[in-house]
Amino acid sequence: MKQLDLIIFDCDGVLVDSEIIGINLTRALLEQHGVVIGLEAFCTHYSGLAWNELITKVREESGVNLPDTLHQTFYNALYSEFEEKLRRITGTYEVISQLDYPKCICSNSGREQLDFMLTHVGLKSLFPGSVFSAVDLGPNRGKPQPDIFLHAAAVMRAVPENTLVIEDSVHGVTAAKRAGMYVAGFTGGAHTWRDHAERLKAAGADVVIDSMYQLPAQIARPPVTD
Numbered sequence: 067m068k069q070l071d072l073i074i075f076d077c078d079g080v081l082v083d084s085e086i087i088g089i090n091l092t093r094a095l096l097e098q099h100g101v102v103i104g105l106e107a108f109c110t111h112y113s114g115l116a117w118n119e120l121i122t123k124v125r126e127e128s129g130v131n132l133p134d135t136l137h138q139t140f141y142n143a144l145y146s147e148f149e150e151k152l153r154r155i156t157g158t159y160e161v162i163s164q165l166d167y168p169k170c171i172c173s174n175s176g177r178e179q180l181d182f183m184l185t186h187v188g189l190k191s192l193f194p195g196s197v198f199s200a201v202d203l204g205p206n207r208g209k210p211q212p213d214i215f216l217h218a219a220a221v222m223r224a225v226p227e228n229t230l231v232i233e234d235s236v237h238g239v240t241a242a243k244r245a246g247m248y249v250a251g252f253t254g255g256a257h258t259w260r261d262h263a264e265r266l267k268a269a270g271a272d273v274v275i276d277s278m279y280q281l282p283a284q285i286a287r288p289p290v291t292d
Contacts, residue, residue, distance in 0.1 A: 072224035077173040079234035079255040081158050082183045086257040087147050101128045106259045114235025116174040116208040154187035157278035162192050170196035172218050174208040210237040212245035236269045243270035
């Protein structure tokens with residue numbers, strides 16, 4: 067980056083420690099239908115996908131005809147789990163509240179879920195009017211497609227190559243790199259697995275951090291010059 071126009075945060079697994087909750091719930095529901103996926107395998111191959119894309123991939127790879135009602139079962143249970151277990155990622159409020167740059171959220175989660183999570187953990191006030199959901203763009207436009215990042219940059223009047231993205235998933239990193247953005251991979255969530263950092267780097271992450279407290283140092287790095 068020659069300058070910093072915008073900082074984009076993923077939500078699940080970056081701002082709120084929701085990813086591990088959703089992963090464990092999904093794995094439990096799939097197991098009820100005979101599909102057993104280990105935690106590390108799930109994180110490696112499915113984390114970061116929108117629900118419909120995740121289930122489509124599981125159906126194709128397992129050959130199991132999962133019921134359409136699984137979607138509603140999952141979300142009904144998810145909100146109950148969030149009420150009891152959802153916490154913000156350590157350092158998010160302390161660091162982000164001090165960032166003097168335009169910032170927003172880009173997520174594959176739906177707007178209602180994002181509003182619930184951000185309100186529940188006390189982060190909503192940090193992103194007034196700047197929360198973007200790929201669901202709003204229509205089918206097949208979520209990460210790993212770059213659409214949500216490019217949409218946010220256009221709305222926020224930022225140049226993609228001058229935009230910093232913080233992402234915890236391979237699909238998110240892939241999407242951000244396809245959008246031409248600088249990416250900090252994040253491994254500070256409870257769902258971090260053995261080779262998480264290496265996979266984020268392999269997907270194109272320019273740097274990997276394991277704590278939100280490391281973000282200011284990355285922002286302060288000298289800009290790239292020709």
